Amino acid sequence: GAMSVDSITDLSDNASELLQALQLCHPHELDPRRARGKKRPLSLNPISWQVPRIVDRCCTHLETHGLHTVGIFRVGSSKKRVQQLREEFDQGLDVFLDEHHSVHDVAALLKEFLRDMPDPLLPRELYGAFLSTATMEGPAQLDTLQLLLFLLPPSHSDTLLRLLRLLARVARHAESSRDPQGRQVPGNKMTASNLATVFGPNILQKEKPGEKEAGALSFEDSAAIILVLQRLIEHHHSLFMVSPEMQCDVLRRLFQTDPDVIEYLLRRK
Numbered sequence: 001g002a003m004s005v006d007s008i009t010d011l012s013d014n015a016s017e018l019l020q021a022l023q024l025c026h027p028h029e030l031d032p033r034r035a036r037g038k039k040r041p042l043s044l045n046p047i048s049w050q051v052p053r054i055v056d057r058c059c060t061h062l063e064t065h066g067l068h069t070v071g072i073f074r075v076g077s078s079k080k081r082v083q084q085l086r087e088e089f090d091q092g093l094d095v096f097l098d099e100h101h102s103v104h105d106v107a108a109l110l111k112e113f114l115r116d117m118p119d120p121l122l123p124r125e126l127y128g129a130f131l132s133t134a135t136m137e138g139p140a141q142l143d144t145l146q147l148l149l150f151l152l153p154p155s156h157s158d159t160l161l162r163l164l165r166l167l168a169r170v171a172r173h174a175e176s177s178r179d180p181q182g183r184q185v186p187g188n189k190m191t192a193s194n195l196a197t198v199f200g201p202n203i204l205q206k207e208k209p210g211e212k213e214a215g216a217l218s219f220e221d222s223a224a225i226i227l228v229l230q231r232l233i234e235h236h237h238s239l240f241m242v243s244p245e246m247q248c249d250v251l252r253r254l255f256q257t258d259p260d261v262i263e264y265l266l267r268r269k
Helices: 013-023 053-065 079-090 103-115 124-135 138-150 154-172 192-203 219-234 244-257 259-268
Strands: none
Touching: 053 103, 053 154, 079 103, 103 192, 124 138, 124 219, 138 219, 154 192, 154 219, 192 219, 244 259
8 A cells, every 4th residue: 555656646856846847758658548547546657648638528529530620710600508417517427529519619618618617728927928929930929938838837738738739630621622532621711810819819818717908808908818829839849848858957957856756767668
């Protein structure tokens, strides 16, 4: 019954944060399938995939049934059906979304969940910092966005990555194409810019809903929000990866503070 070093909760706060950062350097460890069936919530290698069930189920459904749906995330939905789905998830029911569920209802449910989170996916404390990247260009912009993403709590980081993967796939199907038989397949018309326009205000929020001046964004802030989210969609894979240089810096610091952890990691490798 003793806890081993495999439990991240057994380590100091500083070491825990460094070890969480290390997990981002392995692409295969970002795959949620590796976390399925794991009982322990926080294991060092890999850290458990911390994505709300409602988000993962909605994203999977839309990737399966909605990539070719014209106007996905913009076309209206049934408020009654969306409310029913929302209540089922709120009650903790194991809701399975299949082909009988409307793509537009599931899309609306996902947007509602992100909009109504008590703390937005990108924390309010970082609102100004994220918006400031809109005036940057080239590598400086992406480097700054990456450092800001490293500040996110694990659950926010994992959920944001799951969402961005979905949005990137939707954007890749924006234009019409042809299937192997030569038949035309209509595009969904939702480019990365269009998706950023829809999701930006739900992810980057300056004020809590209902607070003074909430929703009264300036044109400059609105444009910056759209640009920032568009960059996140377009570069999400590289932004969520830690460079070898930064990984070495983390390992050096761990060697100074927790050499036993370094030995453990090397044994596992």
